[in-house]
Amino acid sequence: MYPARIIPELARQGWQAHGLALEGSWVAESFVEAGITPLTVPSRGRALWRVGRILAYLKVHEIRVLHCHKSSDLRLGALLATLRPELRLFFTDHMGVTRPKKDPYHRWAYGRLTRLFSISETTRARNLRAFPLRPERIRRLYLGIDPSPYVAGLAADERRALRAELGVPEGAVAIGLPGRITPGKGQAVWVEALARLVEARPTLAWHGVLIGGLGAGEGSNEVFVAKLRERVAALGLTERVSFAGFRGDLPRCLAALDIVCVPSRNEAFGLTVIEAMAAARPVVGADSGAIPELLDATAGRLVAPEDPEAWAEALGELAADTAMQHRLGQAGRARVLAAFTLETHIRALVGEYAGEPAA
Structure with a gap:
């Protein structure tokens, strides 16, 4: 549910977010609750057949950044980046893989990435061992929260x-x-x-x-x-x-x-x-x-x-x-x-989207 959590802060910092989700899924609903109507597909397999429609959507909306959050979505992301090389493709590993992913398919898919984000140093260490990527293409990016609802005291x-x-x-x-x-x-x-x-x-x-x-x-x-x-x-x-x-x-x-x-x-x-x-x-x-x-x-x-x-x-x-x-x-x-604020997290994230060097 991470994408929907960051959409309001992305908008506040001047970015326009779009969503791609499975029809009827919680993720699709969460996009709507966050204020955007996502492009939906009936299944991941059908998404591959509709790649032309998705490419057209990217072109019409001048979308230059794709960000995937599940490894099963990266197949589509890598295909889109192959067909439209100017796209910047990102993937966040939210779990920290434990098994190597260096077979020909994963070398192709992860090879299309602009950057892979690890959510901690612990998961980055695992990702360095597991993924077929140079160390500089795997960055640790801590998650963040909006601290305002977490009041320090109640009446x-x-x-x-x-x-x-x-x-x-x-x-x-x-x-x-x-x-x-x-x-x-x-x-x-x-x-x-x-x-x-x-x-x-x-x-x-x-x-x-x-x-x-x-x-x-x-x-x-x-x-x-x-x-x-x-x-x-x-x-x-x-x-x-x-x-x-x-x-x-x-x-x-x-x-x-x-x-x-x-x-x-x-x-x-x-x-x-x-x-x-x-x-x-x-x-x-x-x-x-x-x-x-x-x-x-x-x-x-x-x-x-x-x-x-x-x-x-x-x-x-x-x-x-x-x-x-x-x-x-x-x-x-x-x-x-x-x-660990959401604002800090998003500033680092959009810096990567824009191609700025890491601090």
């Missing part, structure tokens, strides 16, 4: 009501974990850490909040959700852990929490990390993937992703010290404003 009454809605008792430290509820996101280790926190600090008042869809339609693993609920009950944490479900108001929810956890084992970037930091929340994150690039000791704590004892220790330290929570939260928000 007292609003915060109290929202915390109650999330299941947080009065006076408890709210320890949240937002994100898709799937094995790779680390919720299982987090639950084990909370059980150890009870043992280590029996007098500490806290409440855990899982924020994320509970069904497959909302991106979560239903079997894993059920097992997680069973484990919470087995550990005697039913009254101390809430399953809040999907929330469309995540910025407000983050501001209602006291500590935000991101225990994902292999984040390609860590959008939740900078969202929590933008909300001035201290973060406890996994010391793996790209998270250490975003988070340091000035804004939170890094912990081994598979070590519940270490997680319990870090959570206990933060939960018992409100002054530290505030200090780390303010430092995190300042870091986001300095390095």
